[in-house]
Amino acid sequence: MPEGRKTGTGSRILQKRRIKTVSEENVPADYTEMDFLEAKRFDKKVKENFMPAVVSTVKQIIEDYGVLEGVCVDVGCGTAVFAIELCRHSKLKIYALEKEKAIYEVARMNIEKERLTDKIIPVLGNAHELPFENEFANFLISRGSYHCWEDKVRVFKEIYRVLKKGGIGFVGGGFGRYVTEEELNRMKSLRDHSLKEDAKAYSSPDKLREVIYKANISNFHIVHDKAGLWAEIKK
Numbered sequence: 001m002p003e004g005r006k007t008g009t010g011s012r013i014l015q016k017r018r019i020k021t022v023s024e025e026n027v028p029a030d031y032t033e034m035d036f037l038e039a040k041r042f043d044k045k046v047k048e049n050f051m052p053a054v055v056s057t058v059k060q061i062i063e064d065y066g067v068l069e070g071v072c073v074d075v076g077c078g079t080a081v082f083a084i085e086l087c088r089h090s091k092l093k094i095y096a097l098e099k100e101k102a103i104y105e106v107a108r109m110n111i112e113k114e115r116l117t118d119k120i121i122p123v124l125g126n127a128h129e130l131p132f133e134n135e136f137a138n139f140l141i142s143r144g145s146y147h148c149w150e151d152k153v154r155v156f157k158e159i160y161r162v163l164k165k166g167g168i169g170f171v172g173g174g175f176g177r178y179v180t181e182e183e184l185n186r187m188k189s190l191r192d193h194s195l196k197e198d199a200k201a202y203s204s205p206d207k208l209r210e211v212i213y214k215a216n217i218s219n220f221h222i223v224h225d226k227a228g229l230w231a232e233i234k235k
């Protein structure tokens, strides 16, 4: 066999290996496809890779809004890793809402394992039709779910409906201002690899602004910095 062909085959094998390594490192992001085992793998990957962002964002929230109390809704809570951290640093009663049954089951198990069942209530439901009455929540958080919403305007209308007067919504995605540069670069690269095209949602402040205007919300401001891309909504 000519030398060139050997090298070609070798490089194809190497390329395959490289592709496999990258996809193994990715955090699963096809939420709708997940069965229980895949949801457990998603949970493990989030805990292994994104804890600095969770800790940093909760720290930022408590610093900006004070020790929060009352009712909180976490929209698209995943396996409740963020809700658990927020609960530990606040006096909130958190309704952790998740659309995917398998992910919701893992969230329920995490909440039980942390003995927080009196403070965090897992809810199986869809952000497009929040299963809460008007003016239910003092605080609403949604981190890293925005890119999934098919009708973003509708979800923001739901978020506004559910907020109490005087309530605050903090919606978007990112890593919080307290991560180190090194942590930020590692997590950002992993997120972008995992979400692929969807990651662009978190670098488009104009689109986020447009969606919120269309939802007829006027009292908001967009934060786009090291902490990520966030909309702070005040009702």
Ligand SMILES: C[S@@+](CC[C@H](N)C(=O)[O-])C[C@H]1O[C@@H](n2cnc3c(N)ncnc32)[C@H](O)[C@@H]1O
Pocket: 031, 032, 046, 075, 076, 077, 078, 079, 080, 081, 082, 097, 098, 099, 100, 103, 125, 126, 127, 128, 142, 143, 144, 145, 148, 149
């Ligand atoms: C990247 S995870 C973020 C989890 C968590 N918020 C965090 O900060 O770690 C996004 C989650 O949003 C959920 N999600 C997507 N669309 C949703 C919707 N329409 N209603 C409720 N949850 C949704 C997904 O199933 C997934 O669990």
